[in-house]
Amino acid sequence: MTPLQDQLDEITANTRNLVQPERMALSERAVAELFASGIEERILPVGAIAPEFTLPDASGRPVRSADLLALGPLVLNFFRGRWCAYCVTELETWRDLYPTLREAGALLAAISPQTSRQSDFMVGQHGLPFPVLTDAGCALAEQFGLAYTIPDYHRDYYRSILVNIPFVNGTEKASSEKGAGQSWRLILPATYVLARDRRVLFAQAHADFRVRPEPEEVITAALAAVKL
DSSP: OOOHHHHHHHHHHHHHHHSOHHHHHHHHHHHHHHHHTTGGGGSOOTTSBOOOOEEEOTTSOEEEHHHHHTTSOEEEEEOOOTTOHHHHHHHHHHHHHHHHHHHTTOEEEEEESSOHHHHHHHHHHHTOOSOEEEOGGGHHHHHTTOEEEOOHHHHHHHHHTTOOHHHHTTOHHHHHHHOHHHHTEEEOOEEEEEOTTSBEEEEEEOSSTTOOOOHHHHHHHHHHHHTO
């Protein structure tokens, strides 16, 4: 299997060929500013106890972290949304590796701020066999230290490529009630491995959305958790 990062780097190369340099510069600026903010250093670290959660899946049914952890260690994949090609590629890789993870006795759940309807589209289109959960308003991601507000100039970039984040995340109504900043919340893509007692055994998040951990590294941590 082609390493995940090689697949993501190919997306980046293709994007650079298709998108005007001045528009790419806006995205590069946003990544640099997010990195400079120190957000990567503030994520929930290895050794911490992860918060419990109950989130709706793609069908709207509530899924409890306690129920998942009762079955085995849990990999959490926080992703930005179905509009993100990097996220789709990563989740398709996990789709193909999911039987290996399950055979080892671990589970995986994917979490994003997008609505359950968007997740339902995604599950059907990409054949995802694991729960795809909605974290409305990035509330859980906030507890993991992953949430941030997209700056105004970067919102214009997203609009220019027809990515309507308030619509995808179902926060257009919230924006009128709580202020526009609420509707433009987004998360760092991140991967966690939780032991059955919710202890964090693996934690990785990147301000640069084009960088993700290799699944094999995550599976190694999950296998170690099974043996605890």
